[in-house]
Each structure stands twice: as C-alpha cells, then as structure tokens.
Amino acid sequence: MTWGKDLLTLEGLDADELWEILKRGQYYRERLDRGEKAGTELRGWTVANLFFEPSTRTRMSFELAAQYLGAHVINFADQGSSLAKGESLLDTVWNIEAMAVDCLVIRHDTSGAVKLVADNVAAAVVNAGEGRHEHPTQGLLDLLTIWRHKGRIEGLKVAIVGDVLHSRVARSNIWGLTKLGARVVVCGPATMLPDPGDWPVTVETDLGRALEGADCINVLRIQKERQEQGLFPSAREYFTFWGIEQNRLNRDLLLLHPGPMNRGVEISGRAAEGPNSAILDQVTNGVAVRMAVLSLVKERGGH
Amino acid sequence: MELLLKNAVLADANGERLGDLWLRDGLIAEVGPDLVRPGQIVDLRGKKILPGLVDLHVHLREPGQEGKETIATGTAAAARGGFTTICAMPNTTPSIDTPLLVELVKLKARDQGWVEVLPLGTITKGGAGREIAELGLMARAGAVAFSDDGAWVQDARIAHNAFRYAAQWDLLLVSHPEDSALSAGGEMNAGSLADRLGLKGADPVAEVAAVERDIVLAKATGCRLHLTHLSTAGAVDAVRRAKERGVKVTADVTPHHLLLTEAECEGYNTLAKVNPPLRRREDCQALLAGLLDGTIDAVATDHAPHQDFEKKTTFAAAPAGIAGLEIAWPLLYANLVKTGRLPLATLIEKLTDGPRRILGRSPLTLAAGEQADLTVIDPASQGGVNPADFVGKSRNTPFSGWRLAGLPVLTIVRGRVVMHNGRVGAEPAVLPVAQVG
Numbered sequence: 001m002t003w004g005k006d007l008l009t010l011e012g013l014d015a016d017e018l019w020e021i022l023k024r025g026q027y028y029r030e031r032l033d034r035g036e037k038a039g040t041e042l043r044g045w046t047v048a049n050l051f052f053e054p055s056t057r058t059r060m061s062f063e064l065a066a067q068y069l070g071a072h073v074i075n076f077a078d079q080g081s082s083l084a085k086g087e088s089l090l091d092t093v094w095n096i097e098a099m100a101v102d103c104l105v106i107r108h109d110t111s112g113a114v115k116l117v118a119d120n121v122a123a124a125v126v127n128a129g130e131g132r133h134e135h136p137t138q139g140l141l142d143l144l145t146i147w148r149h150k151g152r153i154e155g156l157k158v159a160i161v162g163d164v165l166h167s168r169v170a171r172s173n174i175w176g177l178t179k180l181g182a183r184v185v186v187c188g189p190a191t192m193l194p195d196p197g198d199w200p201v202t203v204e205t206d207l208g209r210a211l212e213g214a215d216c217i218n219v220l221r222i223q224k225e226r227q228e229q230g231l232f233p234s235a236r237e238y239f240t241f242w243g244i245e246q247n248r249l250n251r252d253l254l255l256l257h258p259g260p261m262n263r264g265v266e267i268s269g270r271a272a273e274g275p276n277s278a279i280l281d282q283v284t285n286g287v288a289v290r291m292a293v294l295s296l297v298k299e300r301g302g303h
Numbered sequence: 304m305e306l307l308l309k310n311a312v313l314a315d316a317n318g319e320r321l322g323d324l325w326l327r328d329g330l331i332a333e334v335g336p337d338l339v340r341p342g343q344i345v346d347l348r349g350k351k352i353l354p355g356l357v358d359l360h361v362h363l364r365e366p367g368q369e370g371k372e373t374i375a376t377g378t379a380a381a382a383r384g385g386f387t388t389i390c391a392m393p394n395t396t397p398s399i400d401t402p403l404l405v406e407l408v409k410l411k412a413r414d415q416g417w418v419e420v421l422p423l424g425t426i427t428k429g430g431a432g433r434e435i436a437e438l439g440l441m442a443r444a445g446a447v448a449f450s451d452d453g454a455w456v457q458d459a460r461i462a463h464n465a466f467r468y469a470a471q472w473d474l475l476l477v478s479h480p481e482d483s484a485l486s487a488g489g490e491m492n493a494g495s496l497a498d499r500l501g502l503k504g505a506d507p508v509a510e511v512a513a514v515e516r517d518i519v520l521a522k523a524t525g526c527r528l529h530l531t532h533l534s535t536a537g538a539v540d541a542v543r544r545a546k547e548r549g550v551k552v553t554a555d556v557t558p559h560h561l562l563l564t565e566a567e568c569e570g571y572n573t574l575a576k577v578n579p580p581l582r583r584r585e586d587c588q589a590l591l592a593g594l595l596d597g598t599i600d601a602v603a604t605d606h607a608p609h610q611d612f613e614k615k616t617t618f619a620a621a622p623a624g625i626a627g628l629e630i631a632w633p634l635l636y637a638n639l640v641k642t643g644r645l646p647l648a649t650l651i652e653k654l655t656d657g658p659r660r661i662l663g664r665s666p667l668t669l670a671a672g673e674q675a676d677l678t679v680i681d682p683a684s685q686g687g688v689n690p691a692d693f694v695g696k697s698r699n700t701p702f703s704g705w706r707l708a709g710l711p712v713l714t715i716v717r718g719r720v721v722m723h724n725g726r727v728g729a730e731p732a733v734l735p736v737a738q739v740g
Contacts, residue, residue: 088616110617111501112571131619133501168501197495 005300006118006125007293009134010175018143018180024292025144025285032068032288041295042071048101050093051128052078053109057259057283058128058138062105065290074101089113090120097123103297106130124297132166137293138258139172141286143180145278146216148285149254154181159210161242162220162266163192163231169258173218174201185210188220188242191231207242216254219244222266235265246270254278304328304718305342311679312351313669314647316656324352326675329717334671347679350712353651354667355387355676356632357658359477359555360452360531360603362624363389363420365411366404367396372608372696374408378416380606380628380695382722385711387676388419389606389628390662393430393446394453400425400436402444409445417721418714419676421447421662426465426476432456435465442474447662450477452531453578455513457483463520470526475663477529480513480538481505481579490619492565492580500568502618505580511537518545521552529661530554532605534579536589543598553661555603556590558631559701562638563587567701573614573621574701577607591644594653601657602650604631608697626697630688632680634702636709679713686710694727 010018031039047066051059059075066073076096093104103124106114111131118125129135147153158177164170164186177184178200185202186193187210196203204210211217222238232238244267249255255276263269272279306326313322313334323338324331333340358381364372372380374391381389391408393399399408405422412420424441428434430451438449449469455478456462469476489505491497497504514530518541521528533539533554542554564583567575575581593599607624614621632654639645656666667673686707690698714722721727 088612089620090615108617110619112619113617115571116617131501165498171499171501194498195493195495197499199495199499 005297007136007297008115008118008125008127010136010139010172010179011134013179015179018140018176021140021289021292021296022144022147024296025140025289026148028291029144029148029285029288032284037068039069039291042066042069042298045102045298046072046074046100047103047105047294048096049073049075049105049128050096051076051107052089052113053107053129055107055129057286058107061283061286062128062290065287066294068287069291069295071294089117093117093121097121103294126293126297129168132168132171134172134175135168136172137286137290138169139176140289140293141282142173142218142256142258143176144285144289145256145282146254149278150215153177156182156215157185157213158182158216158218159185159187159214160218160220161187161207161210161244163222163226164188164220165192165194166223166226167220169218170220174199185214189232189238192226207248211248211253214253216256217244217249218256218258219267221258221260222262239265242266244268244271246274249274249276256282258282305340306715306718306720307338307340307342307344308352308679309338309344309346311347314351314651315354315669316652316666317668318648319351324669324677326715326718329675331669331671331673331675334669345713349681349683351680351682352669353678353680354655354669355714355716356385356654356678357388358386358604358606358628358631359390359529359601359658359661361389361391361606361628362394362608363391364395364608366407370610370696374411374420375415376694376696377606377608377628378412378418378420379727380626380693382417382714382716382727383694383711383725384628384630385632385678385680385714385722386418386628387678387714387716388421390421390423390447392450392452393423393425394451398425398430399423399446400428400430402437402440405441405444405446417727418716423448423450423477425449426451426456427461430454432458432461435461435468438469438474439472442472448475448477448529450479450531452477452479455479455481455483459516462516463524466520466524466526466528470524473527475527475529475661477531478513478517479532480510480517480530482509482513485509485512489580490576491568492582494565494583496565496568500571502568507535507537507582507586510535510579511541514538514541518542518550518552522548522550525551528552531603532557532560532579533590533593533599534560534582534586536586539589539593539598543593543596546598553600554593554598555601555658556594556599557603557605558627558634559625561587561590562634563701568618571618572701573616573618574625574699576618576621576623577625578623591639594645595649600653600661602631602635602653603658604628608695609699610697611699614699624699625701626693626695626699629693629695630700630702630707633686633707633710634688634705636680637685637706641708675715675718677713677715678711679715680709681712682709684708684710684712692725
C-alpha cells in the first residue's frame with residue numbers, strides 16, 4: 001500500500017490498491033441498496049468540500065457519502081469570496097484547515113492545484129476533479145460500474161470517446177483501466193485527442209474501428225466552447241462522426257457517461273436511456289465509491 | 304586607482320597566454336610578462352582572466368516590480384555571476400518606451416548599479432504591439448536595441464513597419480519569437496507529457512513560425528534582427544538557413560534551454576515554468592549544435608526573477624521565468640565544458656565577443672588601451688547551486704544542487720573590483736591586499 005494520507009490520482013495507485021477501494025465500494029453499494037445510510041465509520045470526523053469550480057453532482061455525492069458514514073460536513077463553494085479579495089489558494093485552505101477539519105475534498109479548475117494543497121496541509125486531501133488532469137473518484141466509480149456489470153476488468157476493451165484531450169475523466173479512466181488489465185482506445189476528432197507518447201492507449205479517429213470488439217464505451221461530454229476554439233465545426237458534424245446512437249451499440253456493449261449529458265451532441269436520448277446504458281447506476285456507484293475512499297482515508301491516518 | 308593583476312592566464316579571442324595586466328583609469332594600461340607597476344597587486348596564479356562577460360537578456364524589474372528585483376540587486380547578481388555588462392529588458396512597469404524612461408534606467412544604473420547596464424526600449428508603445436514607439440529618440444537617449452520581449456509583435460503589418468523604420472538608422476530589433484495565436488496560452492511544451500499532466504501545451508510550431516516571419520521581414524527590409532532565447536530545433540534550422548542566404552540575423556540561447564528538458568515540469572514544478580518552455584532532448588542537442596557551428600551567436604540568461612510566493616502556486620498561475628545571472632557561467636562550465644561537449648574558447652566567445660558583436664560593438668581583447676572590464680575565473684574551483692547563496696532578490700531556479708565549476712572569483716568593471724570570491728561590494732572592502740584565492 002503506497003498511497004499516503006491523500007487520494008490525488010489513479011496514476012499513483014497500483015492494482016491492489018485499486019481493488020481494495022473497489023471491493024470496499026462494492027460493500028457500500030450493497031449497504032446503500034439495503035437502505036443502510038446511518039453508518040458510523042466517520043463519526044467525529046470533519047470533511048470540508050472545497051469547490052473552486054461549479055459542480056452539483058460530485059459535490060452532492062461527496063456530501064452524502066460523508067453523511068451516510070456519520071461525518072460532519074461543510075461545503076465551501078467559491079463564489080469569488082476570498083479569492084476575489086486576493087487571498088491565495090493556500091491561504092484559503094490553511095484557514096479552513098485551521099477550523100479543525102480532518103479531510104479536504106477539493107475541486108479546482110487548474111491541473112496540479114489539488115497536489116499543491118496536499119503538499120502543504122496536514123489534513124487528508126481527496127481530489128474531486130482538477131483541471132484537465134485527473135478525477136480519480138469518477139474513474140473509480142466507472143471501474144466499479146464496469147466490474148459490477150461485466151464481472152471482470154482484465155481483458156476488456158474499453159473505448160473512451162469524445163474530448164479526451166481536455167478530460168480529467170478520461171485520464172483517470174485510462175490509468176485505472178490499464179492498471180487493472182483492460183485495453184483502452186481513445187477516440188474523437190484529431191483536435192481533441194492527446195499525444196499518447198508512452199501512454200498505454202490506442203488512439204483512433206474512426207468511431208467504428210474504436211468500437212470493434214469493445215465491451216464498454218465511456219462517452220465524454222462535449223463543451224460548446226470547444227467549437228468556439230475551432231476544435232470542431234458544429235454539433236451536427238460532431239454527432240455525425242462521433243455521436244453515440246442506439247443503433248451503433250451491440251447488445252453487450254456497456255454504455256457509460258460521466259454527465260452532465262448534451263443530448264444530441266455526443267449522445268442520443270435513446271441511447272442514454274436505452275438498454276445498454278448504466279448512466280444512473282454510475283451515479284449510485286459514485287456515492288458508494290466515495291464512501292469507500294473517505295473511510296479508507298480515515299483508516300490511513302487522515303486524523 | 305591602479306591594479307596590477309599578476310601571473311594569470313589571459314584568455315580571449317587571441318587564445319590563451321600567460322601575462323600580467325596593469326589597470327589604470329578604467330583601462331588596461333599595459334600588458335606584459337613580469338610587470339612591475341604601482342598599485343594594488345593581486346596574485347592570480349592558476350586563474351584565467353577573460354574579457355568581461357556580457358548578458359544580452361536580463362529582467363531587472365525596475366521600475367515597477369521591485370519586489371522581484373531592482374537595478375541594485377540585479378546588477379549585484381550580475382557581478383556575482385561574472386558579468387560586467389548586461390542588457391536591461393524594457394518590459395517593466397511602465398514599459399521603457401520613451402527617451403525619459405531610458406534616461407531613468409541609465410541614471411539609476413550609474414547611481415546604484417554594480418555593472419554596466421545597457422537599456423533596451425520597446426518596439427511598440429507600452430509593448431502593446433499596436434503603435435511604433437519613439438525608436439529614434441530612445442536610441443539617441445542611449446537605448447542599445449529594441450524589444451517587446453515577453454511578447455512578439457503579433458501583427459505582421461506593424462512588425463513590417465517597425466522593421467522598415469528601424470532599418471533607416473540600422474537599429475537592432477530583438478525578437479521574442481512566439482506566435483501567441485499558435486502557443487495559445489500554453490503552460491509547458493506541447494506533447495505527451497503536457498497531455499498526461501493536463502497542462503496546456505505550447506507547440507514548437509509557435510516559435511518556428513514566428514522565427515520564419517521575422518526572417519522574411521529582416522530579409523525584405525535589411526533590418527538587423529536578433530532572435531532571443533531560441534528553444535526549438537526548428538528555429539535553429541530556420542536561422543541556419545537564413546544565415547546561409549545572407550540575412551542579417553543573430554540568435555541567442557539560454558543555459559536552461561541547453562541543459563533542461565520538459566521533464567523538469569513533472570510534479571507541477573513551477574520553478575521549471577519558463578517562456579519559451581523547456582523542450583525535449585533533441586531540441587537541447589540542436590541548440591548545442593547551433594552554438595558549435597555558429598548558427599547561435601551568444602548565450603544569454605533571460606534572468607527573470609520572481610518572488611518565492613509567486614512560484615508557490617499552481618502551474619497555471621505561476622509566473623514564467625528563471626533567475627539565471629548568478630550561475631550561468633559556472634553551470635555551463637561544469638556541465639558543457641568539463642563534460643567535453645563545448646570547448647572553453649567557444650563558451651568564452653558566446654558570452655563575450657558574440658554578444659558584443661550583436662550589439663554592434665567591437666570585440667574586447669586583453670590588450671593595452673582596452674576598457675578594463677574583466678572576469679577572472681578559477682578553473683580548479685567546484686561547487687553546487689544553492690539558491691540561498693544568491694545575492695539577487697529572487698531564488699527561482701530549477702538548478703538547485705546542480706554542479707558548478709570554474710567559478711568567477713573577480714569581476715572588474717572599468718578597472719574597479721565589484722566582486723571577489725562571490726562577495727559583491729565596493730573595493731577595497733572586498734579585495735584582500737596582495738592575494739586572491
């Protein structure tokens with residue numbers, strides 16, 4: 001076990017560590033399914049959700065995960081308060097930590113911001129998504145969803161389709177899936193694909209080839225601003241070449257989407273609600289996996 | 304003030320030989336073996352005397368950003384690094400874009416500076432890239448060259464006008480070649496590492512395209528063009544081809560682009576954030592090859608001081624820049640000369656006559672009648688980079704712990720000792736009688 005007080009990336013975890021979290025997540029998922037929401041694992045512990053970037057579902061998911069296990073929870077959403085007054089990120093965080101907070105759950109729009117905080121505080125830090133770098137709990141909930149549906153991860157082929165270059169979800173998926181033995185192909189317009197370098201992924205611009213023999217497809221959100229930046233010409237053209245329609249999906253293909261969805265841009269409504277979709281199941285697994293992460297962080301000595 | 308430097312090796316464009324130098328009234332008054340002359344005697348056995356080092360690219364930050372550096376502290380850093388002459392970049396607050404501001408920098412430097420400061424003015428008013436600044440009046444006031452450093456003159460029509468205007472008086476334009484439409488807010492070199500870290504990439508094509516446009520304009524207008532801090536193999540190639548065609552273009556490279564790669568950015572190390580960004584091994588090799596074959600005329604530090612707290616933030620929010628003045632010479636001596644990758648004579652050339660020629664000055668040789676701007680190094684000395692030792696205001700360097708060798712032990716500006724064994728100060732406080740080292 002190598003992860004210390006913090007959960008910052010999936011790049012930094014090995015397969016055993018990933019499985020420990022997933023098995024704990026499976027346990028909590030089963031508890032949630034039985035309606036058991038009065039856990040005591042985090043009693044007397046304080047979690048601060050610090051969201052320096054707007055978010056609804058991830059913040060609520062972390063908040064409920066902490067509450068279901070009995071923690072105190074406070075939420076900080078930066079509406080330009082302290083940062084607008086010129087206070088630095090570290091000063092803001094140090095002040096919140098000084099209120100006897102044990103765990104900081106941080107969302108930030110800048111890659112590396114969560115590591116910067118973790119390097120400079122004693123409290124445990126959990127990355128709730130930073131910049132275009134990583135979103136490890138999203139990666140974990142995707143892994144849990146795939147595992148629960150497919151019964152395994154090793155040997156699966158997973159296609160990640162969309163704006164991979166700007167996606168922290170894609171990065172956490174790539175690391176988590178490949179460490180557990182899946183093959184990953186990333187697919188989208190050339191302007192939205194990363195330079196793979198020595199990354200263990202295949203890069204593909206053709207959706208049909210990306211989906212050949214795939215067991216799972218993870219569809220990424222397409223942001224309108226990418227069109228303004230000239231990365232793709234129109235929603236219509238994007239949907240024609242990379243949009244996910246129900247008729248493209250084989251019977252056994254598992255469909256994931258981290259949300260929020262742009263129906264008609266990267267995915268059709270029929271596909272999102274169709275038989276392949278595990279999209280709402282992902283959301284439930286998100287709470288379970290965050291319960292697992294918070295409880296493990298506390299056991300690891302995060303105060 | 305008279306100073307007799309005894310028993311040193313004299314190393315300049317004429318090669319190396321033993322000899323004594325007698326300095327009087329700011330000049331080298333006499334050169335010869337076994338000189339006996341009045342004045343303070345310094346025994347420099349085992350040391351080498353070089354023509355004073357020149358840095359074409361320094362950010363002194365004054366006026367306006369005195370928390371980072373001042374003319375007094377920046378020139379102290381230069382003296383410690385063995386530089387006798389530095390060029391002050393004009394992107395201060397306000398920008399140096401009028402003759403009055405050029406005068407201000409000169410006056411402050413004369414009053415508080417430890418070494419010679421040559422001010423640059425901006426090419427465009429405020430460095431904003433829209434209207435040509437008063438190049439003629441600033442040149443008359445003492446600006447040695449013009450640069451919008453920190454940015455490129457993005458608008459090709461305005462750049463074309465600036466080149467034509469500067470050419471009428473044979474003025475020197477110093478270009479920071481970066482097409483910002485292409486680099487698009489890049490935080491580090493574009494490619495797989497940036498993509499893995501989730502940082503915005505600045506593509507090498509942003510530099511190559513800017514270099515190529517500037518070369519087209521220099522060729523068309525006859526303007527003297529100097530391209531600063533080249534960082535890509537493509538840019539070296541473009542300059543090499545331009546020189547072969549006879550275009551009046553020169554170029555410099557920084558120590559960090561010669562020695563470091565983008566890998567320094569791992570872990571979001573903001574000390575490695577610099578513009579242009581650190582590139583790849585093959586770019587370092589192309590830059591070194593460019594120095595060796597004469598494509599690149601000079602080494603310049605792009606000394607860009609920032610305060611500790613400014614760098615202690617996210618990679619995106621951290622300012623770009625590396626403080627380089629105090630270690631440039633011994634860093635390159637240890638890591639390029641002593642490793643056999645660059646001849647000592649070439650390193651001397653790229654930090655003395657190379658930059659002097661770019662500025663339109665004649666080379667400085669160790670001969671009677673020349674100005675007594677001298678740098679004395681100890682070839683046997685070794686050390687390591689410790690930013691806590693810096694005498695400048697800022698310590699932002701990614702070279703902590705790197706090996707140093709051939710450290711400067713004396714910096715002499717117009718016959719006056721301004722640095723001895725790393726200590727900067729007015730003589731005679733710094734200079735022990737009769738013995739150095």
